[in-house]
Amino acid sequence: MSLDWQVFCLDTIDKEAVKGCFGSGRTQTYLDWLLQAWGQTVIVACASLVVALVVGSLVGTLRTLPDSPIVTRLGNAWVELFRNIPLLVQIFLWYHVLPVLIPVFASTNKLVLVVMGLGLFTSARIAEQVRAGIQSLPRGQRYAGMAMGFTTPQYYRYVLLPMAFRIIIPPLTSEAMNIFKNSSVAFAVSVTELTFFAQQAGEETSRGVEIYLAVTALYVISAFAINRIMAVIEKRARVPGFVANTGGGGH
Amino acid sequence: MLEFNVFTWDVLRSFVLHGFYFSVTLTIVSTLGGIVFGTVLALMRLSGNKLLDVPATIYVNGMRSIPLLMVLLWFFLLVPILIGRPIGAEVSAVITFVAFEAAYFSEIMRAGIQSIARGQVFAGMALGMTYGQNMHLVILPQAFRNMLPILLTQTIILFQDTSLVYIITANDMLHGFTTAGANLSHPREAYILAAVVYFVICYSLSWLVKRLQARIAIIR
Amino acid sequence: MIEIKNVSKWYGTHQVLTDCSVTIDKGDVVVVCGPSGSGKSTLIKTVNALEPFQKGEIYVDGVPVHDPKTDLPKLRSRVGMVFQHFELFPHLSVTENLTIAQVKVLGRSLDEARTRGLKMLDRVGLMAHKDKFPGQLSGGQQQRVAIARALSMDPVVMLFDEPTSALDPEMVGEVLDVMVGLAKEGMTMMVVTHEMGFARKVASRVIFIDVGGRILEDCSKDEFFSHPENRQPRTKDFLNKILSH
Amino acid sequence: MIEIKNVSKWYGTHQVLTDCSVTIDKGDVVVVCGPSGSGKSTLIKTVNALEPFQKGEIYVDGVPVHDPKTDLPKLRSRVGMVFQHFELFPHLSVTENLTIAQVKVLGRSLDEARTRGLKMLDRVGLMAHKDKFPGQLSGGQQQRVAIARALSMDPVVMLFDEPTSALDPEMVGEVLDVMVGLAKEGMTMMVVTHEMGFARKVASRVIFIDVGGRILEDCSKDEFFSHPENRQPRTKDFLNKILSH
Amino acid sequence: QANDTLAKIKSSGKAVMGVRESSAPLAYTLGDGKYTGYHVELCEKILHAVAPQAKIEYTPVTSANRIPLVQNGTVDLECGSTTNNLARQKDVAFGLTTYVTEVRTAVKANSGIKSVAQLAGKTVATTTGTTSVALLRKHERATGLEFKEVYGKDHADSFLLLESGRADAFVMDDNILAGLIASSKNPKDYAIVGETLNVEPIAVMMRKDDPAFKKAVDDQIRTMIKSGDLEKLYNKWFMSPIPPKNTSVNLPMGSVLKSLMVNPNDKPAEDFNAKK
């Protein structure tokens, strides 16, 4: 089948081709719309990532505190709650159900609700990784910090967390890429992001292949960009001479 | 404000049961298929042979950078046009999930194989085992065992992800709940019920995985 | 300086220390040995409260470790500890490893901390490596930095938990040399080790712990090595094993 | 039995073996020592082609290891190897560890393999543990099973790569005892170890490798230990370090 | 490949009907894989007439995937609430128009909104993948009205947006609005208001380039119109109580559809709205 990329230059209303492919004033081409949808994807993903990182790090750290069974339990409950319900259902709950139960959410921007949904869902996974990262450090590191006379917050701040975060950069990278992909679920609650665009524009223009190719390419580009950014961070944070003890190394 | 009494046992059975079966079937089939193809992909990537490694790497990384929703749309809407033959929503969902999950399972298996200490590889070789024997008798059994909890955790994620097949109107469990909710005019209650059911299932499964992990830890 | 009185400890129902009592005076060098899993590490960790214990009392320089009201971080900052696996902070340079606790715990100025830290680094003979990271040093060098790090806190007592057992054989010597030097200068030390050469050279007392965390021997070095006939059968057996080859 | 001729090996541009030549005759017990990272493990691994090498030739019992046409699995099945970290297969019971390669590689029947394997297990004194899993054994016991596993393949030569250095000190003896027994029975052995007591007791020759994989010494045990004045300075230095404490 | 649906139905022994799950009263589900509604029953009658031996298989479709499904052969006859328009005629074929919907606006009865002009600055909901999305945009540009759009993933979700106050209006086909309101908890709280934004002929949909099948379908519809069966069917679904709640949609046949009963055709929406 032949591809017709001209579809992106069409006006979204009267389906007339627009010169230069970008609309002006009140006219909008499918290309304009695509880029705008990409913007929505990026906004949702990045905002959710911030929420997820902040909450996830906090919860993950709390779960490793020594001698605080109640805090640990609360942290565990948080993780179990948010990771055992499908993201899609969580987003529906945030969007359709919570506003009825808790009236303040009724007037909250829908983007905020989606970001909360995606962010907290991901926070559970990040909390898992932060906990695993801290626990993967040799027990001696904690002891060494304590033995130097650091208080608990101090040895977390100066000894455990700096290494734990370095160790979990690879899984955090995939989590950051996941958040981009998972943001596609936001379309179910009418965020006009890339997947929404793919569905709506595919329907309006009947050029599904071209539209899907473009949208898929943008997802791949986004994932790759995140991957590169994290690689730079990983490189910056690398500790000279440190080799993670992965029990033997690969082939 | 919320009323659940319209969701009688009968309503749930007629709307949700079929979807539940489908979600479970989809999960099981794509876990098994995903592990088999994933292991093949992992071995290809570790083979050191560029002809095997490069295509496998492209496939795995490609799949992993596209949202599942998009992959579902691709397979569902375009594959039939390309192959000139229709495939139904549910068949399409199964194919998509196997293809998609293989990429994820392959990464798990690759990590599992690489987590086996180099010394184990040497030990097998030193006993005179061939590459195939070493893989089959020494490396893969350990890799599977090490990765079992992670494989099962991925299966739980997979079960949750089956909810996304709504985009191609395959009739999964969540779909059952939302249709019941829509047609009985209690959509919010339906979402809450769905959340509870998913939570109970997934939480129980992850609890089982934890028990299993503890069991395995003792044997080792 | 250290007084361990009738300490017992359990993990669940599993007893790992049984009624242990040891007194260590200022300037004493006490070597602790015993089979694997006998509770040597556990015992030495109870001294600066890295491991809680259920029964008994421990006083370090008069401070009651078992008292829940004791400011444990403060106590620990006065006790130097060296671990089997060095436990340098891998993300900090050698100098930062030496100064961070001085600054954050003792409240010293960065300058003061640097001066003190580098003096200790010089003492263990590693001045040339002050800007490296732990991962760039050999095991023996890392352990010497770890000793310098502990010393720069001006501890009243030093605890060593198998400081040489994770080292390549050729590096054991350089670490033991530093420890011998410390002992000769009068540092109070409690040392878990199997290096009987070290014990022979500088120990004032040797303690033998058997599995279950029970102290079987606590006697002077000369008594321990020169009169095997007075030793318990378990001790003789253990010594035979580690000295035979 | 083993002939290593002018072998050199590089990792990228980093040379880890430099023109190594060693001849080991039937019944020889050759001890290899040298500092950490000097290439001891690499050298011993080249013998059964676990590590490829870029230059030189190696013959094991007449078979050319360097020849790409050689059936390496078959060659390896005739050479027993014992590793620093035991490398028992953790998912198999002790008996299965002993039999799996006999059955799958040598094609023996399960019965035959069991008989042979258990005989070797008995020989290392662990018959009582035949149904356990490796994780349920102490380090010393695991290493003895590993030796039995290698022996049950009826090897013409045994290679040991630091077989005791991952063991708690009290367990070193039990493993060395088994090795001494093997040597006395006339097994051809190449042993990387720092246990100079073992070398003194049974070695026919001692080889010293320096960093860079260069063989500095290759002489009889008596010559090596009794005439330090004839040794290279690097060798003396190394011996001083590992024998001093 | 030959686009011969009749042959395909005959050889496979089954006819695949594309149905909607929540487009009451045109097509919706009662659970348990059972589908019903005005168009579903109509199609059952049609298929029964054109391929008496074939088993009917129901495949649920959505606004977004129905056209590709018909194109790629998954669905033989789509019987939902699909607007017949020019753009779609490029990809698929439509039967004779069997229902005419007017795109209108549902609001909360107490909102005071009476006309489209009053939507300025308000939030307007509609459903992803429907013609109403484009219609709204078009209207916005033509009149200079500014309003915010939100999109539900299906009609039920869109209605939920209206119900929960996330949207002030829901623009959609009047029959769908009527159906949703009728089955809502408090039907009196809602009103369908304002001018008709568009008149849309709704028809069953099938593959393009299969004149034989189209003719068979059209002939059957003509027969039913002549015999008065179609009007009876209409009254059954639009004027009397229907399951599951046994309430009535109460939407009498409009003038456009009445005239079509006299002169059936398969003209696209553009022809109906050209005069405006």
Ligand SMILES: Nc1ncnc2c1ncn2[C@@H]1O[C@H](COP(=O)(O)OP(=O)(O)OP(=O)(O)O)[C@@H](O)[C@H]1O
């Ligand atoms: N966190 C823990 N939970 C349960 N048991 C423990 C824990 N830590 C140590 N033990 C047990 O306590 C006992 C004493 O351990 P400890 O580490 O003090 O022995 P050790 O004498 O230092 O041995 P090694 O020479 O191997 O270092 C051992 O039996 C060990 O299995």
Ligand SMILES: Nc1ncnc2c1ncn2[C@@H]1O[C@H](COP(=O)(O)OP(=O)(O)OP(=O)(O)O)[C@@H](O)[C@H]1O
């Ligand atoms: N896979 C590898 N890639 C690059 N360099 C390697 C690799 N394996 C080993 N080396 C290097 O080869 C040299 C020799 O290593 P080898 O393990 O043979 O030393 P060794 O004498 O056995 O030391 P040790 O006493 O620590 O076991 C070392 O400098 C090591 O860093």
Ligand SMILES: [Mg+2]
């Ligand atoms: Mg210990």
Ligand SMILES: [Mg+2]
């Ligand atoms: Mg080595």
